[in-house]
Amino acid sequence: xxxSLCVLGLGYIGLPTASIFATKGRQVLGVDxxxxxxxTINSGRIHIQEPDLDVLVRAAVQSGYLKxxxxxxxxxxxxxxxxxxxxxxxxxxxxxxxxxVEAAARSxxxxxxxxxxxxxxxxxxxxxxxxxxxxIDDELSKLGRKVDGLLYAHCPERILPGQMLKELVSNxxxxxxxxxxxxxxxxxxYEIFCTAQIFLTDARTAELAKLTENxxxxxxxAFANELSLICDRLxxxxxxxxxxxxxxxxxxxxSPGPGVGGHCIAVDPWFIIxxxxxxxxxxxxxxxxxxxxPHYVIAQVRAAAAQQxxxxxxxxxxxxxxxxxDLRESPSLEIAEHLAAEGFKLLAVEPNIQSLPARLAGKxxxxxxxxxxxxxxxxxxxxDHRGFGSLTLAQLAGKALVDTRGLVx
Numbered sequence: 001x002x003x004s005l006c007v008l009g010l011g012y013i014g015l016p017t018a019s020i021f022a023t024k025g026r027q028v029l030g031v032d033x034x035x036x037x038x039x040t041i042n043s044g045r046i047h048i049q050e051p052d053l054d055v056l057v058r059a060a061v062q063s064g065y066l067k068x069x070x071x072x073x074x075x076x077x078x079x080x081x082x083x084x085x086x087x088x089x090x091x092x093x094x095x096x097x098x099x100x101v102e103a104a105a106r107s108x109x110x111x112x113x114x115x116x117x118x119x120x121x122x123x124x125x126x127x128x129x130x131x132x133x134x135x136i137d138d139e140l141s142k143l144g145r146k147v148d149g150l151l152y153a154h155c156p157e158r159i160l161p162g163q164m165l166k167e168l169v170s171n172x173x174x175x176x177x178x179x180x181x182x183x184x185x186x187x188x189x190y191e192i193f194c195t196a197q198i199f200l201t202d203a204r205t206a207e208l209a210k211l212t213e214n215x216x217x218x219x220x221x222a223f224a225n226e227l228s229l230i231c232d233r234l235x236x237x238x239x240x241x242x243x244x245x246x247x248x249x250x251x252x253x254x255s256p257g258p259g260v261g262g263h264c265i266a267v268d269p270w271f272i273i274x275x276x277x278x279x280x281x282x283x284x285x286x287x288x289x290x291x292x293x294p295h296y297v298i299a300q301v302r303a304a305a306a307q308q309x310x311x312x313x314x315x316x317x318x319x320x321x322x323x324x325x326d327l328r329e330s331p332s333l334e335i336a337e338h339l340a341a342e343g344f345k346l347l348a349v350e351p352n353i354q355s356l357p358a359r360l361a362g363k364x365x366x367x368x369x370x371x372x373x374x375x376x377x378x379x380x381x382x383x384d385h386r387g388f389g390s391l392t393l394a395q396l397a398g399k400a401l402v403d404t405r406g407l408v409x
Contacts, residue, residue: 003027006075006111008104010037010068012048012263012326013121013157014081015057016164022060024192029075030068031107041068049325049352050164074111077189080104080132081121081157083263086270094270096125105132109139115149117185121157123210123264125271129154129178129203151182154203155190156210161262161324172196176206214268215283220254221265222286225293228256239406258297258382258404259331260290261320266329294331297380297404298338304378304400305344311400313339314376316369317383318350318357325352332382333357340364347372351385373399381407 003026007018010032018030032038040047044058060066072078082100089095101122108118118136120129133152140147154176159167173190175198177183183200190198201209224242231238242253260266269287273280305311320330327333337359340346346364348356349372356366369387373379379396381388381403391408393401401408 004075005029005077005079006031006072006108007079007081008032008072008107009080009082009100009122010041011081011083012050012161012164013159014079015041015046015048016050016053016159016168017079017081017121017157019053019056019060019066020165020168020193022063022066023056026065026192027075028060028066029073030066031070031072032068033070035070038068038070041066051162052165056165072108072111074113075116077117077119078108078112079119079121084122084124084128084267085263086267086274093274095274096271098124098128098131101128101132102135105135106139109136109145110143112136112140112147112150114147115151116147117151117153117182117189119186119189120152120154123156123214123268123271124154124207126204126207126211126275128207129176133178151177151179151185152203153177153182153186154206155186156206158210158213161321161326169193170196173198174201174206174209175199176201176203176209178203208272211268211272214264215272215286218260218265218269218290219282219286221257221260222289224254224256225259226289227253229296255406256404257293257331258335259293261328261330261332262326263328266290266320294335294338297331297335297382297402300402301335301339301344301378301380302342304402308377308400310345311378312345312347312376313378313380314347314349314372315339315364316349316372316379316381316388317385318348318360319352319383319385322384323352323386327353327357333359335380335382336360336364347376349388350383351387378402379408381405 005021006029007014008031010030018028022028037047044061046054046057082104085097086094087097129152158171173194175183175186187198228238245251269283273284315336318333319326340363347367348364349369378400384405384407
């Protein structure tokens with residue numbers, strides 16, 4: 001059983017994972033390339049918002065089992081939990097960008113030892129775990145080191161922002177090794193805190209399983225978003241339509257919105273499309289539908305603004321989903337940014353952040369919900385945060401309303 005771990009990447013996945021292992025009595029070194037993140041964690045504080053994570057990190061640090069550093073050190077197990085974005089080519093193609101995974105893999109080569117387990121948690125294209133082995137072998141060769149018996153596995157997380165600590169423990173997991181021994185050893189590691197079932201497979205299947213889960217969600221959201229466009233064309237209330245259609249015992253249509261955000265659902269389907277472009281036709285179409293929805297919302301706002309003199313737009317929500325501070329790939333932020341670039345006066349309401357992101361700094365005001373409703377002539381509902389649901393049509397009388405969440409009744 002691994003007694004020490006080195007977790008590379010202390011973001012939304014790496015920090016909760018490192019902390020929960022530490023509270024289970026394992027010595028954990030968390031590694032991040034951002035000095036302020038390392039300093040914050042070593043002081044027992046957190047740099048991201050997640051319910052109860054501050055308590056877990058404080059306990060882990062105070063126990064002495066969790067420390068943060070800028071560089072990895074020797075350990076029994078190395079867990080890579082760094083970002084895996086995509087880049088856009090000149091032709092508009094989205095291709096996986098594995099530079100952070102490669103950098104993390106190469107950084108452990110000087111400190112790995114015989115029999116160590118290297119786990120990739122980052123959601124990645126099929127074949128990435130094999131690439132990690134190639135990168136580490138290459139780096140070991142450059143260093144003139146020979147290390148026997150290294151084990152490699154992909155063990156993707158399946159946790160939802162806002163419920164991370166609960167789902168980290170209670171959700172089923174997949175452990176996919178390059179060898180059966182790596183799969184078994186990974187399972188034994190996660191059994192330290194995971195109370196759900198842990199399924200063994202190979203690395204490539206594990207990689208595609210995580211991508212498939214998010215692509216499935218993306219396709220279903222695209223159906224709802226496309227339905228909202230159809231309903232607008234036919235002058236039908238999409239929310240009423242979905243409520244009635246979902247009364248069928250085998251129908252469960254999701255809710256439409258301003259697009260799809262977050263680091264998973266908005267990104268991962270492109271990894272499948274890149275790997276099998278001729279076959280992934282439905283997934284590509286779903287991505288195109290969801291990526292186009294922000295532009296449709298912007299057009300709705302423009303139409304409302306055209307009916308007013310000196311319009312003031314209140315953007316309710318900037319995060320990619322309700323009740324989190326995560327702005328990654330957020331369609332709401334994209335919409336606000338486009339409107340600001342067009343010169344509209346914007347009031348942003350995002351109760352989960354303390355200051356506007358750099359992309360909106362100086363282009364909008366961060367205000368309370370009450371102030372936004374009082375000052376704005378156009379109310380643009382982008383996120384269904386707690387508190388926004390108290391808005392009523394009566395309160396917004398005389399104002400234009402663009403409600404992408406069906407929130408205001």
